[in-house]
Amino acid sequence: QKEVEQNSGPLSVPEGAIASLNCTYSDRGSQSFFWYRQYSGKSPELIMFIYSNGDKEDGRFTAQLNKASQYVSLLIRDSQPSDSATYLCAVMPGSARQLTFGSGTQLTVLP
Amino acid sequence: DAGVTQSPTHLIKTRGQQVTLRCSPISGHKSVSWYQQVLGQGPQFIFQYYEKEERGRGNFPDRFSARQFPNYSSELNVNALLLGDSALYLCASSPGTRQETQYFGPGTRLLVL
Numbered sequence A: 001q002k003e004v005e006q007n008s009g010p011l012s013v014p015e016g017a018i019a020s021l022n023c024t025y026s027d028r029g030s031q032s033f034f035w036y037r038q039y040s041g042k043s044p045e046l047i048m049f050i051y052s053n054g055d056k057e058d059g060r061f062t063a064q065l066n067k068a069s070q071y072v073s074l075l076i077r078d079s080q081p082s083d084s085a086t087y088l089c090a091v092m093p094g095s096a097r098q099l100t101f102g103s104g105t106q107l108t109v110l111p
Numbered sequence B: 001d002a003g004v005t006q007s008p009t010h011l012i013k014t015r016g017q018q019v020t021l022r023c024s025p026i027s028g029h030k031s032v033s034w035y036q037q038v039l040g041q042g043p044q045f046i047f048q049y050y051e052k053e054e055r056g057r058g059n060f061p062d063r064f065s066a067r068q069f070p071n072y073s074s075e076l077n078v079n080a081l082l083l084g085d086s087a088l089y090l091c092a093s094s095p096g097t098r099q100e101t102q103y104f105g106p107g108t109r110l111l112v113l
Helices: none
Strands: A004-006 A011-014 A019-025 A032-038 A045-050 A054-058 A061-066 A071-076 A085-092 A105-110 B005-007 B010-013 B019-024 B031-037 B044-050 B053-057 B064-068 B074-078 B087-094 B108-112
Touching: A004 A085, A011 A019, A019 A032, A019 A085, A019 A105, A032 A061, A045 A054, A045 A061, A045 A071, A071 A085, B005 B087, B010 B019, B019 B031, B019 B087, B019 B108, B031 B074, B044 B064, B044 B074, B074 B087
Parallel strands: A011 A105, B010 B108
Antiparallel strands: A004 A019, A019 A071, A032 A045, A032 A085, A054 A061, A061 A071, A085 A105, B005 B019, B019 B074, B031 B044, B031 B087, B044 B053, B064 B074, B087 B108
């Protein structure tokens, strides 16, 4: 079982729709959770981080964390073509300070 | 403020050669982490350094080594290059305190022929 799992996609949504990206993790001791966006040929760019159960909103982005279910998600409202990228879920175990990444979900927003 | 910088941006080497990649963290950040990203996968953790001390090591062979300098910049060295070492090498900067959010540099793309 992979430590961090994401649906590789590709996920396609029409412009203006809500894109929902999901991630599960295996280490129950994980404390910190991150979403990065990576455009083709570029490096990962931090979008959001979340530490506590519940929702965290930042502009069009909402991160949701459920530690009991070991599940973290990212919602992108009013999706734009410029949101088309690979979204990486990353988890920081409680015992260490390095990131464990999923394989990423490729999102395409159709004009 | 300048972000994380890495050099070189691209590099072509042949099997068996050695390579050194360089990274300068965000001003005020004391921790540097190195990741390897092969095509189609998420980044894989290689090393983390804080205050010149190794704070973590991923599952990579001893051909990989790193160090951090007093100004918090860092170098990643890879010896005896293999074709499978072709990847994007990412440096991430973090404050080194309880706030461990990591910010990535542009990466060095290494091609081993």
